Amino acid sequence: MKYEPVIGIEVHAQLKTDSKLFCGCSTGFAAAPNHHVCPVCLGLPGTLPVLNRKAIEYVVRTCIALECEVSPASRFARKNYYYPDLPKAYQISQYELPIGRNGKLTVRAGGKEKTIRIHRIHLEEDAGKLVHDASGGSCVDYNRTGIPLMEIVTEADVRSSEEAVAYLTSLRSILQYIGVCGANMEKGEMRCEPNISVRPVGAEEFGTKTEMKNLNSFRAVRLGVDFEIERQIDAIENGERIVQETRRWDEATQTTQTMRSKERAHDYRYFPDPDLVPVEVSASVLERIRAKAPELPEPRRVRFISQYGLPEYDAEVLTGTKAMADFFERAAAIHNDPKAVSNWIMTELMGCLNESGKTIDECLVTVEDFTALLGLMGKGVISARMGKDVFKDMFASGRPPAEIIKEKGLEQMNDEIAISEAVEKVIADNPGPAADFRAGKKQAAGFLVGQVMRLTGGKANPKIVGRIIEEKLLSE
Amino acid sequence: MKLTREEVREVAYLSRIEMTDEELDRMTGQLGAILDYADMLNELDIEGVEPTSHVIPMKNVMREDVVKESCGVEKALMNAPDRFGDFFRVPKVIDEGEGH
Amino acid sequence: MELCTKTASELIGMLRAGEIDPIDIVDSTFKRINDKEPDVKAFIVTLEEGARARAEELKDADRSLPLYGIPVAVKDNMCMRGAQTTCGSKILTPYEPPYDATVVEKLKAAGAVIVGKTNMDEFAMGSSCEWSAHHPTRNPWDLERAPGGSSGGSAAAVAACECSMSLGSDTGGSIRQPASLCGVVGMKPTYGAVSRYGLVAFASSLDQIGPFARDVRDCAMLLDVICGHDPKDSTSIDREPPDHVAALDAGAEGMTIGMIKDLFGEGVEPGVRERVSDAAGVFEKMGAKIKQIEMPIVKYALPAYYLIAPAEASSNLARYDGVQYGMREDADDIVSMYRKTRRAGFGSEVKRRIMLGTYALSAGYYDAYYLRALKVRTLIVKEFEKAFSECDILMSPTSPSTAFKLNEKIDDPLAMYMMDICTIPVNLAGLPGMSIPCGLSDGLPVGLQLIGPTLGEQALLRAARAFEIGSGICGMIPGEKTD
């Protein structure tokens, strides 16, 4: 029998606010445990939450980007359960009235366009962190407690690991574009939990689903989803029953394992949080946020083609991340040759990034130094060949190109008298090839140019060398 | 709606309160009496009535995204029943299907 | 006359005139506390050392501060640095909050001298002060009787002149009912008028802090100090609060006062009914019009309350789990630690309400119990709105009975719950309500409840003050002759 996977994806994205969702504690990464805490986020008796306006704005911005309906009135609810990293023994979240509903995101997977519907987007607070200690007990750090999380839930529209990765890649890019989330999966800024079931192709009914956790990279998502689909199909074919449960992706064994079964039914006893009042996003506030909304990846890609005359492929690659697209646009504004800027970004810069495993944000080369290098090549101060070496040095050291060129003495030799002297010496030392050239064998010129370059330590401007060789040999 | 001892046992578990069978029996009787009394609410017609969870109509109470100084780790831990360095320490966590 | 038996406004007059110093009041107050506490037991902890240090500091302070040098007691569910906050529970013994509640900050800023933390039913759940994990408080009018609750300690302390005024909290009548039973003035302001920041939550949508005093003027003075918008409490009403003291002397002339007929019926003691009916006569004498009002919905307030309040409480009290603060029972794993700690730390009434609330919120019962109760709440709100379209304020008994004997109702939860039958509707509707003494029945105080529309505190205080003048009942002190 043929099976079809049915996948829904829940993403928790950490919002880039300065302070926590309900108190003034910093959201910054703190090395020492329990340092970014206060009576409110510790849930001490008598304390009360006060909502961070920016967090609401960020969720609304996301709703706009994902074409969600923004609820005119939303509210917070308490999700009650006991866990030592949850200081109040309830999480302030949203239940009946989330901020956003019924959105969509169109992605490209396998050469086809696919629209994935967004079920809901809501805001909630993060919990703390448990560290298991040697004594068998656990240690609790509440620094993360109260950091704003946006939960984005899709409908069960995803049909393959490829579509799952395409959705997450596109979502990450959008969240970065609109500036609401760093969306780095490795750093835990974006956490993804797919729920997966399989059913015979053509069946209407859903199979029993499992939820997966601990997917910390796109690669893990691809491998984990594929593994789970296979596991479920195998189980069904062996006549086993799929258990509704949470499974954990294990990097070491590249398998999923049972984390907890849902035998004891959850009963979170959601009810409206009486400490917080409803949030109403009025039409005018929605308009204001919409007007300030940054450009999204797709319109930017189209604009890159029309405004800069870039090929489709270049536009797609450059707009893949906001940071890269910003780098391109700032560079193109300084160096007025968009295609050259694009070529250098796509080959040299991206090559170096790939090799080093760095992101554009971690790159030491500034836009100013980058365009300065393009300028030096354009003016012939150094050759394109030299330029590539200089760029590698810039990428590694962060130094400006002029300094590197000067230090290494890489300036191109454009002095015609000096080049003439070198050409004369080479013709004198290589009578055979010189004769061949005179006799009309154009290929011989390449050898002679190479000899001049060798003689000048690679500095001579090859264009000038070629012209002088021609002048000398053909005018005789 | 008659409350059973098994339901009360489940509620005691959800509430994380340990109870003996005897206590469960007594609680079943007391809660049953209160719920019977609460059944009085069924006399009222609530068709089309909106629930009130906030009696004073307020909305959009928010603060600006400004960082305030934290209270400091010593104040955070001053009442801790057990601490380990700068952590709160608790007995072994066994996963009961809740958590996140 | 000892200083401690004077009202705050009298003391302030003497302090400003330079006749006495704050330390004189502290001396008199602690002499009284040492004398009365062995019998009354109004306090969980007294803070004599701190009070003396504060009185010394105040010597050089501005004497025009609104509560300059006034001894005030605070219910033990309000957080205060440097002292324990136990909420009358074992589970918070010991617990010392690292911050001050907004009302405590306001008291300090107003020049008050905080003399102690008062006894209460555990987590404010109870109507007799017998559910305190520490000890029961006794009614200063009759030591065999309960002071009411849950703010029984705050009411008894004021009645026994162990302080001039005090703060209590009222979720279903916890200020008004003990004020009634102890013969003092107590007010529950409009929900949101006083910040809840630092008040340990029982039922967040109903909890409200309010003043106790021996007369209406003192009550207004304390209200002026504690009310006002607080950015730390999202449910705090954002407005410039009025001057309540200034509103006091407008008289009751021309007011329409509605008598809620439904709260004078079955279960109300004859002596209580008589005194409160007499009060209507006093209002008429003072120029007010009395109107009989029917509010058949109010009898549904009690069952609605016993679903809503426990539901919120079950969530609010979940944090007492032994992880961060308070007591902890040792166990090998976390779940056993939670269950043993909460078993040992909570008293039986608190457990009952947590269980009830957990049940009312749990899957399958939410709609039948919790949601239905919230809808009934809407009907109650509407019925009050209708009543206030015809009346300026409403009146009823505060409590169906005078002070009952200790242990009389402790084994019958429903009988105890009935003590709040007149006060609970007011909390569900978020309205201001107050209890003022309206005479004695068999030597025990009877309380008159006045209920105002949202933010109608000024009307309440004005009527209450007119009643004091018209009846001559003002500043009753147990054991002393009253006229």
Ligand SMILES: [Mg+2]
């Ligand atoms: Mg979530």
Ligand SMILES: [Zn+2]
């Ligand atoms: Zn905090």
